[in-house]
Amino acid sequence: MIIGTAGHIDHGKTSLIGRLTGRDTDRLPEEKRRGISIELGYAYLSVEGLRNSASKRLGFIDVPGHEKFVHAMLSGATGIDYALLVIAADDGPMPQTREHLDILRLLGVQQGAVVVTKIDRVDAAIGDQTITAIATMVAGQPAEHWPLFPVSSVTGEGISELLEHLRIKAFEFEHRSTEGMFRLAVDRAFTLQGLGTIVTGTAHSGVVRVGDTLSLMPSGVSARVRSIHSQDQPAQEGCIGERLALNLAGISVESVCRGEWLVGGGLNNTSLRFDAQLENSSHHNRIISQGLEIHLHHGSSDVIAKLYPLERDRMESGTSGLVHLQLAAPLALCKGDRFVIRDSQARLTLGGGSVLDIAPPARGRRSLGRLTTLQALRDLPPAAALTQMILTAPMSFEGLRHGWNLQENELGTLVTQTGAVVAGGVLFHPSRWLDYRDRILEAVDQTHVREPEMPGLELNRLRRVASPQLSQESYSELIEALAGQGLVIQRGVFVGRPSHKAELSIAEKNLWMSIAPLLNETPYNPPRVRDIASLVHIPETEIRANLRKVARVGEVTLVALDHFFLTPRVSEMAEIVLEIFQAHGTVRAADFRDRIGGGRKVAIQILEFFDRIGFTRRLRDEHLVRRSNPYAELAPEAQSA
Ligand SMILES: Nc1nc2c(ncn2[C@@H]2O[C@H](COP(=O)(O)OP(=O)(O)OP(=O)(O)O)[C@@H](O)[C@H]2O)c(=O)[nH]1
Ligand SMILES: [Mg+2]
Numbered sequence: 007m008i009i010g011t012a013g014h015i016d017h018g019k020t021s022l023i024g025r026l027t028g029r030d031t032d033r034l035p036e037e038k039r040r041g042i043s044i045e046l047g048y049a050y051l052s053v054e055g056l057r058n059s060a061s062k063r064l065g066f067i068d069v070p071g072h073e074k075f076v077h078a079m080l081s082g083a084t085g086i087d088y089a090l091l092v093i094a095a096d097d098g099p100m101p102q103t104r105e106h107l108d109i110l111r112l113l114g115v116q117q118g119a120v121v122v123t124k125i126d127r128v129d130a131a132i133g134d135q136t137i138t139a140i141a142t143m144v145a146g147q148p149a150e151h152w153p154l155f156p157v158s159s160v161t162g163e164g165i166s167e168l169l170e171h172l173r174i175k176a177f178e179f180e181h182r183s184t185e186g187m188f189r190l191a192v193d194r195a196f197t198l199q200g201l202g203t204i205v206t207g208t209a210h211s212g213v214v215r216v217g218d219t220l221s222l223m224p225s226g227v228s229a230r231v232r233s234i235h236s237q238d239q240p241a242q243e244g245c246i247g248e249r250l251a252l253n254l255a256g257i258s259v260e261s262v263c264r265g266e267w268l269v270g271g272g273l274n275n276t277s278l279r280f281d282a283q284l285e286n287s288s289h290h291n292r293i294i295s296q297g298l299e300i301h302l303h304h305g306s307s308d309v310i311a312k313l314y315p316l317e318r319d320r321m322e323s324g325t326s327g328l329v330h331l332q333l334a335a336p337l338a339l340c341k342g343d344r345f346v347i348r349d350s351q352a353r354l355t356l357g358g359g360s361v362l363d364i365a366p367p368a369r370g371r372r373s374l375g376r377l378t379t380l381q382a383l384r385d386l387p388p389a390a391a392l393t394q395m396i397l398t399a400p401m402s403f404e405g406l407r408h409g410w411n412l413q414e415n416e417l418g419t420l421v422t423q424t425g426a427v428v429a430g431g432v433l434f435h436p437s438r439w440l441d442y443r444d445r446i447l448e449a450v451d452q453t454h455v456r457e458p459e460m461p462g463l464e465l466n467r468l469r470r471v472a473s474p475q476l477s478q479e480s481y482s483e484l485i486e487a488l489a490g491q492g493l494v495i496q497r498g499v500f501v502g503r504p505s506h507k508a509e510l511s512i513a514e515k516n517l518w519m520s521i522a523p524l525l526n527e528t529p530y531n532p533p534r535v536r537d538i539a540s541l542v543h544i545p546e547t548e549i550r551a552n553l554r555k556v557a558r559v560g561e562v563t564l565v566a567l568d569h570f571f572l573t574p575r576v577s578e579m580a581e582i583v584l585e586i587f588q589a590h591g592t593v594r595a596a597d598f599r600d601r602i603g604g605g606r607k608v609a610i611q612i613l614e615f616f617d618r619i620g621f622t623r624r625l626r627d628e629h630l631v632r633r634s635n636p637y638a639e640l641a642p643e644a645q646s647a
Pocket of ligand 2: 020042043068071
């Protein structure tokens with residue numbers, strides 16, 4: 007359990023920790039000289055369990071109370087389990103008492119105790135006044151239910167009662183779930199002789215073990231865990247709710263900064279913008295308008311950000327709502343993370359909130375669908391929220407894993423609960439998936455009516471027509487799924503309906519067998535229907551009918567009017583086009599003709615065919631290979647639109 011202090015300057019936080027743990031956490035000469043805390047202080051204490059149960063380690067984080075060091079208090083207070091709100095009996099609640107209390111609430115710290123210090127300095131009447139003032143201050147807040155301990159760090163009065171209370175709390179304390187990948191908010195990095203780089207911080211999720219590889223976020227530098235101190239004692243592993251010191255191999259102390267995160271499991275969750283639920287604190291009467299610049303405190307970091315209320319144009323003080331934030335520097339964020347905002351001069355705590363989505367869409371941020379999604383993310387349990395989210399837009403598996411910090415098995419369970427269709431690493435709402443399916447089938451059916459001699463619609467043209475928003479991978483999986491269900495069939499680079507198929511009779515097959523060698527003789531300029539008719543002495547209409555049927559089977563392709571090519575030869579010509587494109591960055595009819603022989607007119611007709619099926623696109627007199635094209639496996643590197 008990690009216990010953090012909070013409270014106004016000089017109210018006795020450091021003295022209290024000293025009295026509880028025997029350790030003076032003000033280490034800096036400047037702290038000694040000025041008699042105030044500047045940096046965070048850390049101390050630990052073992053407490054014995056009842057009967058034979060093992061002892062537990064309490065970790066204390068002592069924060070400075072000075073108004074100039076609220077940023078330090080903020081980085082110390084994120085991730086604590088239990089707060090000690092320290093108030094001097096002679097002073098009563100002061101500005102930073104209120105501000106720290108506010109911060110604790112905004113960071114979601116639910117548990118704690120109020121400690122009234124310096125009782126040796128006041129008489130009973132003053133003590134009572136202070137207690138009344140405290141009661142007024144905490145009314146309506148989580149702290150309203152916290153126990154109160156009057157103590158003196160000078161005489162020791164009340165200290166043992168407080169200690170006993172913390173001991174009981176430590177054993178009652180429900181260990182937070184170790185779900186998710188390991189995340190530690192870095193607060194210090196230093197070197198130890200003979201050991202190398204040591205990084206300390208509070209673990210916010212998951213478990214880390216000796217030998218694990220962690221990455222530093224947002225920089226992405228990776229390091230191996232050589233050894234672990236958990237709550238100041240050697241350990242094989244460390245987990246959420248513990249103060250950890252990690253000895254890291256493969257990373258220099260200079261490359262680690264306070265405010266960064268050490269994460270496990272390849273978690274990659276940095277973002278420059280996110281959507282959140284925000285509370286605009288009622289204390290300062292500040293209105294949050296579009297684009298308001300603020301300091302954003304998240305974990306142990308502090309970045310400049312701009313705020314954009316989403317539901318209204320302005321957020322009055324004392325209200326809560328959905329907001330979009332744009333950051334001046336990337337942060338490693340996860341859904342559910344708490345943050346606090348302060349004004350641009352870093353003088354006032356304006357409010358705080360929790361992260362809902364670390365990858366908001368570029369457009370339609372304030373659309374009804376989007377707001378409904380954000381409300382679901384805020385109000386509903388994970389599976390229901392995710393279902394709503396993918397109803398508005400498909401979501402990538404990886405985006406979900408990183409944005410929500412989920413381990414593989416957690417991800418699997420969640421996705422199963424939503425009933426989402428997973429294709430190409432993307433989650434689709436089942437009803438959206440059916441929409442895509444219907445659009446594809448409709449486009450294929452229409453093509454069969456319009457162009458009965460074609461085996462179907464070229465793969466990528468179909469994508470552009472029916473489902474342009476789908477990624478290539480998701481689309482391929484969708485086509486595969488439809489093929490698996492017998493709803494479509496792939497014939498070469500064409501997608502058609504299985505029913506759109508001609509059965510060749512014996513006589514038709516025989517005729518085709520006699521035509522095929524003719525087409526193969528001059529493969530890149532085969533005879534047209536009329537030429538074939540005169541070569542084999544069979545009426546033109548019969549030859550045309552035969553080749554149309556063969557085209558439906560996919561063995562020939564109708565490239566131009568009455569001009570059928572053997573399908574494998576068309577693929578070869580596509581390859582030639584691609585070679586020219588890769589060599590020259592463009593394809594001209596003359597170059598293509600030089601490669602395939604024959605006349606210029608035929609070369610142009612073939613290139614026009616490639617334009618039509620979506621392999622190339624025309625730009626004035628030239629042709630460019632499309633990036634996603636039916637022969638894409640030939641051209642993973644092809645550049646073009
Ligand atoms: N008489 C008396 N003096 C106390 C008590 N607790 C703290 N003090 C004195 O109050 C002064 C401030 O105490 P600190 O513990 O440094 O206060 P702090 O809250 O840590 O101050 P910052 O870290 O600067 O915010 C010191 O001179 C302490 O000796 C107490 O219970 N009784
Ligand atoms: Mg102090």
